[in-house]
Amino acid sequence: ExxxxxxxxxxxxxxxxxxxxxxxxxxxxxxFYWYRQILGQKVEFxxxxxxxxxSEKSEIFDDQFSVERPDGSNFTLKIRxxxxxxSAMYFCASSGARTTGELFFGEGSRxxxx
Amino acid sequence: xxTVTQSQPEMSVQEAETVTLSCTYDTSESDYYLFWYKQPxxxxxxxxxxxxAYKQQNATENRFSVNFQKAAKSFSLKISDxxxxxAAMYFCAYRRDDKxxxxxxxxLHILP
Numbered sequence: 001e002x003x004x005x006x007x008x009x010x011x012x013x014x015x016x017x018x019x020x021x022x023x024x025x026x027x028x029x030x031x032f033y034w035y036r037q038i039l040g041q042k043v044e045f046x047x048x049x050x051x052x053x054x055s056e057k058s059e060i061f062d063d064q065f066s067v068e069r070p071d072g073s074n075f076t077l078k079i080r081x082x083x084x085x086x087s088a089m090y091f092c093a094s095s096g097a098r099t100t101g102e103l104f105f106g107e108g109s110r111x112x113x114x
Numbered sequence: 115x116x117t118v119t120q121s122q123p124e125m126s127v128q129e130a131e132t133v134t135l136s137c138t139y140d141t142s143e144s145d146y147y148l149f150w151y152k153q154p155x156x157x158x159x160x161x162x163x164x165x166x167a168y169k170q171q172n173a174t175e176n177r178f179s180v181n182f183q184k185a186a187k188s189f190s191l192k193i194s195d196x197x198x199x200x201a202a203m204y205f206c207a208y209r210r211d212d213k214x215x216x217x218x219x220x221x222l223h224i225l226p
Contacts, residue, residue, distance in 0.1 A: 033214075045215065081143060102161045105151075105158040105160070106194065
């Protein structure tokens with residue numbers, strides 16, 4: 001069964017460092033998403049991406065965040081200068097349809113900022 | 115702004131019994147989708163069941179069913195004949211276009 005894969009599963013970084021989280025969505029999906037979940041809190045929407053551009057983003061997704069699909073298969077989330085409060089589980093998701101389809105999630109990348 | 119509220123942080127149910135997880139949401143839209151996702155420990159979220167707001171009939175998937183009350187903006191999940199493998203975090207979610215909003219989740223424990 002096709003699935004969304006994410007790497008790394010866990011990354012530890014120093015505050016101020018750049019981090020790139022990678023995702024390989026399901027191959028025939030066109031809509032891609034990043035969510036994050038701070039420990040013990042709700043799953044929060046960060047950004048949605050379609051046709052090589054951001055279609056929607058939340059207020060959390062500020063200038064230190066960026067997304068891209070560099071090679072047609074990977075979908076990456078970059079955090080330019082990490083802060084302590086960026087420590088969270090980051091989930092990638094993809095969907096075959098914009099309004100009606102379910103989201104298929106990866107297993108998440110745990111980011112720990114020291 | 116849309117919100118999704120799950121008022122039960124944790125619940126427990128005896129194996130083979132039935133349990134209902136609550137979810138309410140707030141929206142001014144009339145056309146949207148509602149989901150229940152299950153997240154086992156250290157695993158990704160997987161879809162349990164989905165409901166289109168324009169459908170009056172409650173969705174059912176095997177042992178999982180929902181009670182969708184559109185006017186009350188309520189979307190509860192009923193799990194019948196609970197099994198040990200049902201132990202997980204359950205998230206209620208609302209979708210309108212690109213935005214999916216999740217509740218804080220309910221951790222379900224299954225007692226053998």
